Amino acid sequence: MTRSSSEVRRVPRKPKPAPGSRRFSPLRLLGSVLVWAFTAGNVLVLYWLLTAAFKTPVEIFTKPFALPYQWFHVGKPFRNFVYAWNNAGFGDAVLTTVVLVGLATVATVAVSAPCAYALTRLGVRGSGPLTNVVAIGMGVPFQTVIIPLFVTMSKAHLDNEYGLFLLYVALSIPFTVFLLTGFFRSLPDELEEAASLDGASPARTFFSVMLPLARGGLITALTLNAIGLWNETLLAIVFLKDQAHFTLSRALFTFYGAASYQSEYGGLIAGVAIVVLPMLVLYLVLARRIITGLTLGAGK
Amino acid sequence: MATLTTTPPSARAPGARADGGAHLRRKKRLFWPFAAPALVLYLAFLVLPTLGTVVLSFTSWAGAGDTPKPNGVTNYTQMWASDSFQYAFRNTLVYVFAGGVGTFALAFLFTMVLRDMRGGKVVRAILFFPNIVAPVALGMFLGFVFKYQPGKQGLANYVLEHAGADAAKFLAPANVTGVVTASLIWASSGFYITILMAAVDRIPPYLYEDAELGGASPWQKFRNITLPMTWDVVGVAGVLWTINALKIFELVFVLAGPGTYAPPNEAWTLGIYVFDRTFGSNGTPDFGAACACAVAMIALVSILVVLLRRVMRRDAIQF
Numbered sequence: 001m002t003r004s005s006s007e008v009r010r011v012p013r014k015p016k017p018a019p020g021s022r023r024f025s026p027l028r029l030l031g032s033v034l035v036w037a038f039t040a041g042n043v044l045v046l047y048w049l050l051t052a053a054f055k056t057p058v059e060i061f062t063k064p065f066a067l068p069y070q071w072f073h074v075g076k077p078f079r080n081f082v083y084a085w086n087n088a089g090f091g092d093a094v095l096t097t098v099v100l101v102g103l104a105t106v107a108t109v110a111v112s113a114p115c116a117y118a119l120t121r122l123g124v125r126g127s128g129p130l131t132n133v134v135a136i137g138m139g140v141p142f143q144t145v146i147i148p149l150f151v152t153m154s155k156a157h158l159d160n161e162y163g164l165f166l167l168y169v170a171l172s173i174p175f176t177v178f179l180l181t182g183f184f185r186s187l188p189d190e191l192e193e194a195a196s197l198d199g200a201s202p203a204r205t206f207f208s209v210m211l212p213l214a215r216g217g218l219i220t221a222l223t224l225n226a227i228g229l230w231n232e233t234l235l236a237i238v239f240l241k242d243q244a245h246f247t248l249s250r251a252l253f254t255f256y257g258a259a260s261y262q263s264e265y266g267g268l269i270a271g272v273a274i275v276v277l278p279m280l281v282l283y284l285v286l287a288r289r290i291i292t293g294l295t296l297g298a299g300k
Numbered sequence: 301m302a303t304l305t306t307t308p309p310s311a312r313a314p315g316a317r318a319d320g321g322a323h324l325r326r327k328k329r330l331f332w333p334f335a336a337p338a339l340v341l342y343l344a345f346l347v348l349p350t351l352g353t354v355v356l357s358f359t360s361w362a363g364a365g366d367t368p369k370p371n372g373v374t375n376y377t378q379m380w381a382s383d384s385f386q387y388a389f390r391n392t393l394v395y396v397f398a399g400g401v402g403t404f405a406l407a408f409l410f411t412m413v414l415r416d417m418r419g420g421k422v423v424r425a426i427l428f429f430p431n432i433v434a435p436v437a438l439g440m441f442l443g444f445v446f447k448y449q450p451g452k453q454g455l456a457n458y459v460l461e462h463a464g465a466d467a468a469k470f471l472a473p474a475n476v477t478g479v480v481t482a483s484l485i486w487a488s489s490g491f492y493i494t495i496l497m498a499a500v501d502r503i504p505p506y507l508y509e510d511a512e513l514g515g516a517s518p519w520q521k522f523r524n525i526t527l528p529m530t531w532d533v534v535g536v537a538g539v540l541w542t543i544n545a546l547k548i549f550e551l552v553f554v555l556a557g558p559g560t561y562a563p564p565n566e567a568w569t570l571g572i573y574v575f576d577r578t579f580g581s582n583g584t585p586d587f588g589a590a591c592a593c594a595v596a597m598i599a600l601v602s603i604l605v606v607l608l609r610r611v612m613r614r615d616a617i618q619f
Contacts, residue, residue: 028518031413038406039423042490046429048455049441060444061452123324124331134339137346139539139601141547143574144594148352149345149585150578154364170345173338202327206334231434233550235351236570238579249434256440256554257561269444279432286360287425291494 053080053273057265080270087264088255088271089243097248100161104168105225108176109218111169116180117206119167121192131181137174142234150238161245164236168229176221176229183217184210220289227279229288248275350598357591375592381415386574391477391552395484395569396545396604402485403536403541408458411500411530412522412601414493415508415558416456424497426488439554442483446470446555473566476556480567483555484545492537499533500526535612542604546597547571 052060054068055079063200063216071079085091119127119134153163187210211218236250246254252271283290357375359368379385410427414420430438447454448469457467470479503525511521526536549571557563562576570593577590 035413039426042426111338114334118331118334122327122331139543143571145349148349170341202330233436249436275437276433283432
């Protein structure tokens with residue numbers, strides 16, 4: 001992470017300020033204290049989540065900052081995880097989520113990349129306004145389209161994981177197209193011209209020149225969509241009826257009702273951890289891409 | 301130009317030199333095959349359903365098994381008069397405005413400090429972390445943090461009690477809006493700090509060096525360099541915030557709610573209102589009313605975004 005963005009733009013090393021030029025400022029001090037307190041708070045929260053997943057409910061509430069003891073002492077440290085896994089149907093859910101999110105993410109990018117390319121680089125009149133029309137779709141809250149979709153898709157017997165796949169792809173398009181137009185716009189014209197001079201057809205130029213050049217953007221789009229869809233719950237609640245095909249967040253939602261009724265807090269926190277940890281790992285691996293991608297989308 | 305001899309003749313229409321007309325025409329012919337799939341899906345799953353929602357909002361319709369019957373603006377008048385909608389409307393505005401002010405105040409403060417702080421990159425990555433957590437998981441997690449139950453206090457009350465204060469009923473209906481606002485600010489500030497910091501990173505450092513030599517305070521540097529140079533990014537971030545805060549649903553539903561059915565009326569958002577009228581446990585479904593609320597959501601997001609863009613309009617600074 002310390003490498004982040006230094007690749008994008010190497011900022012010249014800052015010269016040391018002349019002695020005395022950097023005055024003491026109460027605002028700076030207050031700011032630094034606040035920044036560190038906030039950061040420490042986030043780290044603490046993560047620590048609490050990770051340790052609580054291995055604790056008994058009594059430990060969670062009476063010794064929130066201590067390391068887990070009881071389950072390790074009994075010799076079943078993963079007891080909460082096992083409980084959550086067995087009682088929330090996470091086994092099936094992991095499979096469904098990985099397949100559904102994986103396919104939907106790839107399909108979204110496969111559909112959006114040519115569209116973003118067409119909108120930015122083919123020189124067709126009206127592309128600009130059309131791009132804006134697609135971008136407006138980012139502002140439509142899902143709740144507002146859910147009723148007509150639910151009605152028509154139930155009639156077409158698509159109120160299941162196949163319908164959810166379609167929805168995930170379609171509803172991810174505005175953001176993905178918007179993000180990728182930013183990437184395609186930033187590519188130099190000369191490469192395209194060189195390819196056409198070499199006799200490549202426009203389609204070939206796209207597939208063998210522009211697409212590989214936009215690889216960074218494609219990976220960012222894949223990652224951001226994967227995180228977004230992994231965490232998506234509302235559509236999964238509405239469109240998935242069959243418990244065997246629940247997604248992880250949907251399974252967690254159902255588990256919440258049952259487990260909080262039984263005060264099974266350790267299991268619940270382990271369930272939260274099961275949903276959160278894969279994304280945390282993905283984030284640690286790809287933080288740089290996620291952050292540059294976001295800023296390219298918003299900053300251009 | 302060895303490549304010229306190896307290209308198949310079909311790939312080179314006559315006259316297709318550097319930027320010849322034929323090549324341009326062929327590029328344009330590629331437009332629909334490339335753009336159509338995404339645009340069709342967009343039309344079918346976003347544009348048409350939105351129109352459907354608008355039409356349905358003027359009908360009375362209980363949902364499956366019933367047929368929609370036109371009833372004019374009855375849904376809107378009834379909705380406006382109902383307590384649950386008023387709570388939902390007020391809470392949504394609180395989240396958008398109070399949450400927005402808090403988040404951006406925090407983000408601005410951080411841009412002042414983080415720019416020349418050691419370990420700034422690591423701090424940014426840590427602050428971004430809540431944004432990758434599913435809102436459902438975040439809601440559950442915060443539910444534990446704010447739990448009030450003597451003998452089984454959540455983290456927040458544990459800290460309060462050990463500091464000698466009284467435990468507070470954070471999630472009581474009267475307090476839940478405030479708690480959710482604070483949670484929202486905590487969870488989303490990292491995202492906006494990240495976006496704003498990336499804009500700050502693009503500002504040429506010599507501007508800050510000049511200001512430093514002139515003895516400017518952090519506030520002066522922020523006011524005269526950072527803010528004007530990042531103004532357009534601030535505008536985009538503001539639009540993103542408005543959109544995201546307006547559709548907030550899972551976080552509140554789980555944080556304020558007892559489980560898989562709707563939380564008390566006082567905690568509702570417009571998103572919860574739509575959900576409850578469609579699939580809710582309180583009484584029979586009422587798709588017409590849900591659609592009316594959905595239309596109110598679209599209207600609200602449009603009005604707020606247009607207003608925000610008008611307020612933020614400035615001449616862009618080139619650098």
